[in-house]
Amino acid sequence: EPIYPGDIGCYDLAYNPPLEAVDVQICMGGSFGIANGLAHVVEAPIIAHLGDSTFFHAGIPPLINAVYNKANITMVILDNSATAMTGFQPHPGTGYTAIGDETIQLKIEDIARACGVKFVEVIDPFDLKKATETIEKAIRFDGPAVIVSRKLCTVIELREKRERKEKVIPYYIDQDKCNIKCDACIELLGCPAIIKQDGKTIIDSSLCTGCGICAQICPYKAIIEEKE
Numbered sequence: 001e002p003i004y005p006g007d008i009g010c011y012d013l014a015y016n017p018p019l020e021a022v023d024v025q026i027c028m029g030g031s032f033g034i035a036n037g038l039a040h041v042v043e044a045p046i047i048a049h050l051g052d053s054t055f056f057h058a059g060i061p062p063l064i065n066a067v068y069n070k071a072n073i074t075m076v077i078l079d080n081s082a083t084a085m086t087g088f089q090p091h092p093g094t095g096y097t098a099i100g101d102e103t104i105q106l107k108i109e110d111i112a113r114a115c116g117v118k119f120v121e122v123i124d125p126f127d128l129k130k131a132t133e134t135i136e137k138a139i140r141f142d143g144p145a146v147i148v149s150r151k152l153c154t155v156i157e158l159r160e161k162r163e164r165k166e167k168v169i170p171y172y173i174d175q176d177k178c179n180i181k182c183d184a185c186i187e188l189l190g191c192p193a194i195i196k197q198d199g200k201t202i203i204d205s206s207l208c209t210g211c212g213i214c215a216q217i218c219p220y221k222a223i224i225e226e227k228e
Helices: 011-016 030-038 052-068 108-114 128-140 154-163 184-189 213-217
Strands: 047-051 076-080 119-123 145-150 171-173 194-195 200-203 221-224
Touching: 011 047, 030 047, 030 052, 030 076, 047 052, 052 076, 052 108, 076 128, 108 145, 119 128, 119 221, 128 145, 128 213, 171 200, 184 194, 184 213, 213 221
Parallel strands: 047 076, 076 145, 119 145
Antiparallel strands: 171 221, 194 200
């Protein structure tokens, strides 16, 4: 079984069911540090993750340590262009200073390569097929590997859509196609908009952000985008 060291951020919620993708979490930057140690004492795949803000704050030293000590680990950096959990403060990857002035935008992938990481890939987490393939390659890679999973924070994206007066098109579940016993959309995704109600699996349109990940997961093609 893979081991998933986690870190400090909104992704802490992945500790809970149904995702259960955090095995241990201590402090900012701790995910990469713990992964470094585990790599030398266990044979299981080690997949550590932290956010972009945490990476700039405390993730770079343990990343260097992984390179220096040849740790066979996969490090996933969840880059949503925000310090979302504490109030959307800017960080070196956003291109803005604390007072809102434009400044140089540091790229996480450039930093990883500069630190000596040989396997560095940027993925779109909403492209499930390609993202899965890339992560599998990273796990098989002999040595430290870095995946930058880049997608704008949904809270910011929805805010910008409201400013543009752009409508969010939600998805719905075709009950004629849905296999109620499947639960892939619930167990694999953990989306708060997908719920059980009156013996059916439904999507709460008031919570759906229109990302479409659930439609990619559904093996019965029962999840469909609503028409405007």
